[in-house]
Amino acid sequence: MALSTSILLTIALAPLVGCLLAGFLGRFIGRAGSHTATILGVAIACGLSFYVLYQLTAGGAPVYNQNIYTWFDIGNYSAHVGFLIDRLTAMMMVVVTFVSLLVHIYTIGYMADDDGYQRFFSYISLFTFSMLMLVMSNNFMQLFFGWEAVGLVSYLLIGFWYKRPTAIFANLKAFLVNRVGDFGFLLGIAGVLYFLGTLDYATAFSAAPTLVGKTLQITQNTHWDAATVICILLFIGAMGKSAQVPLHVWLPDSMEGPTPISALIHAATMVTAGIFMVARMSPIFELSETALSFVMIIGATGALFTGLIGIVQNDIKRVVAYSTLSQLGYMTVALGVSAYAGAVFHLMTHAFFKALLFLGAGSVIIAMHHEQDMRYMGGLRKYMPITWITMWVGSLALCGVPFFAGFYSKDAIIEAVGESHRWGANYAYFCVMAGAFVTALYTFRQMYLTFHGKERFVVVHDHGHGHGHDAHADHDEHHHVSHKDDHGHHEAGIMHETPKESPWVVTLPLILLAIPSIIVGAMAVQPMLFGEWFGSAIHVNEANNVLGEVGKEFHSWAAMALHGFTQLPFWLVAAAFAIQTYIYLFNPAVAERIKNALKPVYNMLNHKYWFDAVYYIVFARGGIALGRALWKGGDAAVIDGVLVNGSASLVDRIAGGMRRLQSGYLYHYAFAMILGLILLLGGYWLVGQ
Amino acid sequence: MFNHLLSLLIWLPVVGAIPVLLAGSGRPNAARWIALLVAIVTFVLSLYLLPQYNAGNAAKQLVEDHIWIAGLNVHYALAVDGISIALILLTTFVGILVIVGAWEVIQTNPHQYMAAMLVLEGLMIGVFCATDALLFYVFFEAMLIPMFILIGVWGGPRRVYATLKFFIYTFFGSIFMLVGLIYLYLKAGSFDLATLAALPLTLKEQSWLFFAFLIAFAVKVPMVPVHTWLPDAHVEAPTGGSVVLAAVMLKIGGYGFLRFSLPITPDAAEAYAWVVIGLSLIAVVYIGYIALVQEDMKKLVAYSSVAHMGFVTLGIFIAFMLVRGANNLDAAKLGMQGAMVQMISHGFVSGAMFSCIGVLYDRLHTRQIKDYGGVINVMPWFGFFYVLFAMANSGLPGTSGFVGEFQVVLASFQANPWIAFFAAFTLIIGAAYTLYMVKRVLWGDITNPHVAEMKDINGREWFVLGAFAAAVLALGIWPQPLIHLMDASVTQLVTQLGNHKI
Helix, strand or coil, rough: CCCHHHHHHHHHHHHHHHHHHHCCCCHHHHHHHHHHHHHHHHHHHHHHHHHHHHHHEEEEEEEEEEEEEEEEEEECEEEEEEECCCCCHHHHHHHHHHHHHHHHHHHHCCCCCCCHHHHHHHHHHHHHHHHHHHEEECEEHHHHHHHHHHHHHHHHHHCCCCCCHHHHHHHHHHHHHHHHHHHHHHHHHHCCCCHHHCCHHHHHHHHHHHHHCCCCCCCCCCCEEHHHHHHHHHHHHHHCCCCCCCCCHHHHHHHHCHHHHHHHHHHHHHHHHHHHHHHHCCCHCCCCHHHHHHEEEEHHHHHHHHHHHHHHCCEHHHHHHHHHHHHHHHHHHHHHCCCHHHHHHHHHHHHHHHHHHHHHHHHHHHCCCCHHHHHHHHHHHCCCCCHHHHHHHHHHHHHHCCHHHHHHHHHHHHHHHCCCCCCCCCHHHHHHHHHHHHHHHHHHHHHHHHHCCCCCCCCCCCCCCCCCCCCCCCHHHHHHHHCCCCCCCCCCCEECCCCCCCHHHHHHHHHHHHHHHHHHHHHHHHHHHCCCCHHHHCCCCCCHHHHHHHHHHCCCHHHHHHCCCCCCHHHHHHHHHHHHHHHHHCCCCCHHHHHHHHHHHHHHCCHHEEEEHHHHHHHHHHHHHHHHHHHHHHHHHHHHHHHHHHHHHHHHHHHHHHHHHHHCHHHHHHHHHHHHHHHHHHHHHHCCC | HHHHHHHHHHHHHHHHHHHHHHHCCCCCCHHHHHHHHHHHHHHHHCCCCCHHCCCCCCEEEEEEEEEEEEEHHHEEEEEEEHHHHHHHHHHHHHHHHHHHCCCCCCCCHHHCCCCCHHHHHHHHHHHHHHCCCHHHHHHHCCCHHHHHHHHHCCCCCCCCHHHHHHHHHHHHHHHHHHHHHHHHHHHHHHCEEEHHHHHEEEEEEEEHHHHHHHHHHHCCCCCCCCCCCCCHHHHHHCCCCCCCCHHHHHHHHHHHHHHHHHHHHHHHHHHHHHHHHHHHHHHHHHHHHHHHCCCCCCCHHHHHHHHHHHHHHHHHHHHHHHHHHHCHHHHHHHHHHHHHHHHHHHHHHHHHHHHHHHHHHHHCCCCCCCCCCCHHHCHHHHHHHHHHHHHHHHCCCCCCHHHHHHHHHHHHHCCCCHHHHHHCCCCHHHHHHHHHHHHHHCCCCCCCCHCCCCCCCCCHHHHHHHHHHHHHHHHCCCCCHHHHHHHHHHHHHHHHHHCCCC
């Protein structure tokens, strides 16, 4: 049965309605009303998205591609709002709405004590709407709309706790770094319009082969290949949104936002928009080997080097954040070797297990009363078994242990890179292979520090003797101190009650995410990677078909997993497991000794390769200094000082001089007359000579 | 009545100012209500332009033509096309909002303030209707008087410097236009714009005329380097004055390019398009950096206006490169439409930004960014509007600020990717200066105890900001109606660009 427009509109708009209800009427409908409205909206979208996916796979529905309304229409150029629903889109819709729904439910528990409850629900529903508009788009204009709209919501959510200086620094940084990417993206779209004459996907993709041989004049004698320029510009957009080196710096800071959105936006969905976009644009990217090499090298660099930073982080969320950067690198490498299906497959499995890890980390943070430093955790497994087990599931999936979802997608990427002969593929292969080891290192370290080993916090029950009882004289000072502690309301390592498992609204999403983290890889690997599941949505040139090569050795999901046990990636993970088990369970002093022995390396990782420091000095400080110089030097000194006020004071001076001539004294005038007479006569006499 | 609709639109607010004045300072409420009534009636009448106007026809419509000064063959000639109508609607829309916005804010002689606003509104409508160059010039200059009074009487502490700078700057510019018009009159024997457009002129003549017009309109827009009156004027102007100045008066510069430079001196405009394009790009980048370091909110938004108006001049003049260089009419239309949409959008966005600053100023009596911080804690509704308009100012898709810039960047790329490169830089720098201000004003904890006492916006302010918000969103979500309204006129303009005069 063909997909109906009204169903698709309902999917996109139901979350928007929820957002508006919670946002504008939140005060009237209350907390319960707000979360009911938004959850209902997203649940409708989620249910219908599953229906759409079902229709497209089992129901035999054809690909839907229609415009809803005309945004502008000028001559031959037009832009529309419209939907293109094929299997790639439908898969994204399911992932987005499913994770979003679970995050909505989880938020009931996580944000229970927050004043901005309704506002938070409104934002995450707005995000869901924006993300759906992005993935459902059938043209570049709407893609850009969704692209920037998710950026807006990300800005609002990172700065959700707007009193925190770090949060409002991070959200500005995130928005601006993303804008650097969007700058390239917009130029890429302009290039598409210039060379292909349309903003519509289907038309542009069918015209894409005409790009071959076309060039763009850069200077008098420099011409660049059109496809390469377009692809790199578009990819710069993806580098911003999907946090690729060197535009990755915003993502770790985005952890300032509440944990549910770290899971939804900064792990599972929004940051994968760049991956989705490149996969969607595969007919164009396939035309440029250069651009794909560029994509591959950027991705490989991120996969390994951002993962390394994760090893030295102490904040539980930051470990997961760097892990996300690294995994986004894996997806990007896959794009770069033309294994688009592999990238999208990893995007899907990653969405489940990474959302799980973030929400699990959030559950730990609730139990620890907003302590995020793993140095003050340890031994939590006996207090919160559901969180513990589900996070292990997520971790094993992340490490790519055979049979878990992450294994299928990650192993396929590593093998695909191994098959690639593209320029730089050897470097990429090294990075993704070493990255597997690094992933396991930080993941197991995180799990041990959090859930295993000794408890590194003490529980002090202090009912009865609170502040203010001690001495009335100290009242002011006490008041001051407790005010300052408002955010953390604890000292590091001191808990006022025993940690306990989170409520069901928190653990249920963990369980519901753990299930796909185990099974979805095995279920989907055959059709998605090696079958024709994506159909026409993804286009790969026969010569570049590395997944086809990998697929020749594929027999079944079970055989693939069993074979995985004999492969290098698995043994790297096992080695990392052994190392971390020894260090964190048996001999914690070793960690400190390694750190001291490798001080320079540790410093480099701890300073995140100094990216942030350099950017801050060059772009933030430098931009301000440049602005000040232009303002004081250009506008104030030259234009206003010399030209405007200068000419005004010139007029003033001339007028002042003229005025002195009109003194009113008769003898001045008489003198002037005589002088004039002499000059006149003298002049005549001179001329006469 | 509809035979004289344009006259009615011009003179209703001007004549309506008389009873407002007569109400006197003794009856301020009467003055306010009469002014509001006049503004609303004018707005409603301007809406009648839409059914009266045939958007499929590029010809000037609703023509009125009477001899005004027979000896000089000067006509009182009015007519509109789609572009004029869009700008008239913007004027009448903003006209209501500035009256409501000033309601109890202006306490000294509100009747005079309201009357000056109405006169200003009428004269600006006159500028958009005039098809006789001298009539245009009269409206163009007369408009300065009420604005001069608005800034000079109700302005801030340095208002005298600011008014003089504003007046002399713009007057200096328009003198050149007058000389140019006199020259044209001596050649053509008429001030009729259509006649002047058809007048053959050598490239040398065109060049002189082009620069005369350029100076006049560049000051008005304003373009770098003749923009420095704008920040001073804005800083000293009362809120309503800033709103009208940014929302409508600047557009008259862009409108002037369309009505004078393009049709009368097309070949010179082609030859010197690079000058205007270069200055427009400088406006985006150079002014963007200057806006980044402003400490006064009004100055910041004033500089941001200069940067955004750069897209208007860029969009207009990129069309020359596209029509004459590449014969790419569709791309030229895209750029021209982008410039027009940007004019209307900037009217909404800058008007809204200045209204927001006015809301803050009314409470704390300072425009310095450092005096604020954490406003969202006490004014959540205000925060909603402020973020919305800031995002529109940063060109976020879904708001009107995106549409024009998107179209101009797309069109520029077709002429030369480097032009698009510098134009697209606004994505970064525009977001930087706008959101850096938002960060320091809105977000954060309250540090200034006076901020803690600020009250959220009242119903009147809600109305003003809500109306701007509706316009910003409507245009951002569905620009096609506006584009359709102007399509025939833009097509005709672009086609004319191809006509050489030499």
